[in-house]
Amino acid sequence: DAGVTQSPTHLIKTRGQQVTLRCSPKSGHDTVSWYQQALGQGPQFIFQYYEEEERQRGNFPDRFSGHQFPNYSSELNVNALLLGDSALYLCASSYEPAYEQYFGPGTRLTVT
Amino acid sequence: AQKITQTQPGMFVQEKEAVTLDCTYDTSDQSYGLFWYKQPSSGEMIFLIYQGSYDEQNATEGRYSLNFQKARKSANLVISASQLGDSAMYFCAMRDLSNFGNEKLTFGTGTRLTIIP
Numbered sequence: 334d335a336g337v338t339q340s341p342t343h344l345i346k347t348r349g350q351q352v353t354l355r356c357s358p359k360s361g362h363d364t365v366s367w368y369q370q371a372l373g374q375g376p377q378f379i380f381q382y383y384e385e386e387e388r389q390r391g392n393f394p395d396r397f398s399g400h401q402f403p404n405y406s407s408e409l410n411v412n413a414l415l416l417g418d419s420a421l422y423l424c425a426s427s428y429e430p431a432y433e434q435y436f437g438p439g440t441r442l443t444v445t
Numbered sequence: 446a447q448k449i450t451q452t453q454p455g456m457f458v459q460e461k462e463a464v465t466l467d468c469t470y471d472t473s474d475q476s477y478g479l480f481w482y483k484q485p486s487s488g489e490m491i492f493l494i495y496q497g498s499y500d501e502q503n504a505t506e507g508r509y510s511l512n513f514q515k516a517r518k519s520a521n522l523v524i525s526a527s528q529l530g531d532s533a534m535y536f537c538a539m540r541d542l543s544n545f546g547n548e549k550l551t552f553g554t555g556t557r558l559t560i561i562p
Binding site for chain 1: 449478480482487488489490491492495497536538540542545546547548549550551552553554555
C-alpha cells in the first residue's frame with residue numbers, strides 16, 4: 334500500500350520565480366492538506382482540498398494557491414517567491430471519519 | 446484559536462528507559478483531538494497516537510501511551526523502553542472535531558529526543 338508521495342524532493346528557486354509542488358495521497362484518501370515547516374518550527378497549515386475545492390485555508394497570502402485533481406492528487410503553487418518561503422513543504426492525506434492525517438516525505442524548497 | 450505548547454526543546458534519555466514528552470494545549474472547542482507525530486531527520490511526519498477529548502481511556506499504541514489530563518489541558522506522550530531508533534523530533538498537535546471539514550492540525554514547536562546508548 335503506497336503512502337503519501339511528494340515531488341520533487343528538493344528544489345532551488347530564485348526570488349520572484351514561481352514553483353509547483355506535487356502530492357499523491359495515500360490509497361483510499363480523498364482529502365489533501367498542505368503545511369509549511371520552517372527550520373526549527375512546527376508545521377503551519379496552508380490549506381486543504383476536498384472534492385477538488387479548497388475547503389479550509391490558513392493564514393497564508395494569495396501567492397499560495399492549490400489544486401486538486403479528480404484522482405485526489407494535488408498541487409501547491411507559490412508565486413513571486415520570497416526568501417522567507419524557504420521551508421519544508423509537507424503534504425498530508427486523510428479521509429473522514431478517520432481523524433489522523435498521513436504525511437509525505439516533504440519537498441525542501443530553497444529560495445535564493 | 447488553538448494553541449499547543451511544548452516546553453522541552455531537547456531531551457537526552459538513556460536507552461531502555463521510559464521518557465515523557467510534555468504537551469499542554471489551549472482551545473475553546475468543545476470536541477477536539479490530540480495527536481503525536483514523530484519526525485526523523487528524513488523529514489517525514491510519522492503518526493504515533495491519537496486521543497479524543499471525550500475518550501475516557503488514555504490511548505495506547507505499542508510502546509506509546511498518551512497521558513491525557515483534560516482538566517489540566519495536558520496530553521503528554523510516554524515512550525516505554527526507549528530505543529536508539531526513537532531519536533527524532535516529536536510534535537504534539539490538535540484539531541477541532543466539532544465542525545465537519547475542519548481538519549486543520551495545529552502543531553507545537555516540537556521536542557528533540559536523543560536516545561543515548
